Amino acid sequence: MTPFDYARPADRAEALRLGAASGAAFLGGGTNIVDLMRERIARPTVLIDVSGLPGSIAETAEGGLMIGAAVRNTALAEHPLVRTRYPVLTRAILAGASAQIRNMATVGGNLFQRTRCTYFYDVEGSRCNKRMPGSGCDALGGFNRIHAVLGTSDACVATHPSDMCVALAALDAIVHVDGPMGRRTLPFGDLHRLPGDRPDRDTVLAPGDLVTAVELPPLRFGATSTYRKVRDRASYAFALVSVAAAVEMAGDRIADVRIAFGGVAPKPWRASRTETALRGGPATMPAFLDAAATEFADARVLRDNSFKPALAIRTLAAVLGALTSGEAA
Structure with a gap:
């Protein structure tokens, strides 16, 4: 591990001042960045611990939720309003890691x-353009069973690992940021980048930017939502495919729907094509399968992950079947 300085700011203003230094990195729960530092992938010169900054979960005037970046994943998953209004988020967090890691991990850190x-x-x-731009990507010709089939480039086929972020993408979350450009918000779908020719840049944020909160807008059918994760083992494994979905019915037809995939792309993948195909249509298994297939029409499969489109299509169809029949739990 490369030597580094450590700072624990007393408030946001001090955190932003320290974060403006060259080579600075923010520390939430440390469940990922510490591993990256041990492996000498991340080499910050100063680590700014923002886990002690105030963090709470509060209802907004519009009926949504404002979630502080320092809120622990366990606290978010167990919050009564999250469990009742956005069960997809609770289930995604519980699918994401061990209880010990959830107790440490923060909402802000999970995004990164x-x-x-x-x-x-x-x-x-190994050569890796995400770790060292321009070096190449050994995953393209190597063992690539876990890798992406949507949104990839010739420079990178890595997947985004977060379960929580898939749910946030489906819920149209809003990210609150403070930093050198001042306070601002951005749609969750705009936070993470596709790799293009710069896979080393995971998000659109600039150095010194600090996520301060994640906002969940009100969603009238958020209670009819769930998260399903397909993985090689039931405990503490990353997704081969995952689905976050919320559905509103009008009789026997789908009035509205929100869907996002995990495990198939370099970022949480909002399934816009599938949503469009489903709205106003019948709640039948053939319709679910056909709509899901539209999302993977341009899938770029590799030698070992050609099973992923079919697995994702079947998983989404099963989730929609459960939600529209009232069997999701």
């Missing part, structure tokens, strides 16, 4: 998890 691609972590033996 880096890929678990094995070539990204193999500092000594």
Whole structure:
């Protein structure tokens, strides 16, 4: 591990001042960045611990929720308003890690998890454009079973690892940011970048930017939502495919729907094509399968992950079947 300085600011203003220094990095729960530092992938010169800054969950005037960035994942998953109004978020968080990690991890830190691609972590033996731009991508010709099939480029095929972020994408969350450009908000779908020719840049945020809160807008059918994760083992494994979905019915037809996929792209993947195909249509298994297939029409599969589109399509169809029949729990 490269030597670094450590600071624990007393308030946001001090955190932003310290974060403006070259080589500075913010620390939430440390459940990812500390691993990256041990592997010599992340090498901050100063680590700014913002986990002690005030963090709360409060209802907004519009009926949504404002979630402070320092809120622990466990506290978010267990909050009564999250469990009743946005169960998809509770289930995504509970699917994401062990209880010990959820107790440490923060909402703000979760947004910045880096890929678990094995070539990204193999500092000594593998080429990785996300770790070292311009070096190449050994995943393209290597063992790529866990890698992405949507939104990839010739420079990177790594997937985004977060479960919570998939739910936030489906819920149209809003990210609150403070930093050198002042306070601002951005739609959650705009936070993470596709790799293009710069896969080392995971988000659109600039150095010194600090996420201060995540806002959940009110969603009248948010209670009819769920999260399903398909993985190699039931405990503490990253998704091969995951689905976050919320559905509103009008009789036997779908009035409105929100869907996002995990495990298939370099960012949480909002399934806009599928949503469009489903709205106003019948709540039948053939309709679910056809609508899901539209999202993967341009999928770019690799040698070992060609199963992912079919798995994602079937998983989404099963989730929609459960939600529209009232069986999701």
